[in-house]
Amino acid sequence: MKNTDYDDFEKKFAQRLTSLRLLKGVSARSMSLDIGQSAGYINNIENGKSMPSMMIFCYICDYLDISPRDFLDFDIDDPCSSNDFLCMFNDLDHEEKATVISITQQLLKNKL
Structure with a gap:
């Protein structure tokens, strides 16, 4: 380095x-x-x-x-919140995860 x-x-x-x-x-x-x-x-x-x-x-x-x-x-501003979210996300079943992903995609789409 x-x-x-x-x-x-x-x-x-x-x-x-x-x-x-x-x-x-x-x-x-x-x-x-x-x-x-x-x-x-x-x-x-x-x-x-x-x-x-x-x-x-x-x-x-x-x-x-x-x-x-x-x-x-x-690159992560608030890693504690990110980790909390990932822990909660991992507790969801497949269908619930798909819903969260869909909502997140919509939020990001609206942001652009």
């Missing part, structure tokens, strides 16, 4: 952490302390001054109730 790719990843990571933390409604300081780190830890990540270790990244994901995979999928 080129340095520019890594720099871009760090920026996206920091933005993702900030947006997910805000969705949860907690301060950076509170989150830092809740995961057992110094008061400025999350703030340093969000400001691009540091990156978490793999273990701390897992703590962050647990704290935010998100899988590491969903955290790193920068």
Whole structure:
């Protein structure tokens, strides 16, 4: 990976952490302390001054109730809602799923 790719990843990571933390409604300081780190830890990540270790990244994901995979999928704005929807969708039978798909297609069609 080129340095520019890594720099871009760090920026996206920091933005993702900030947006997910805000969705949860907690301060950076509170989150830092809740995961057992110094008061400025999350703030340093969000400001691009540091990156978490793999273990701390897992703590962050647990704290935010998100899988590491969903955290790193920068294209999903609200992964918790997406996951909730998928869990509910998976509980439907075939006919109900077809109905949901049809409604979704109509909504998207009307959006264009």
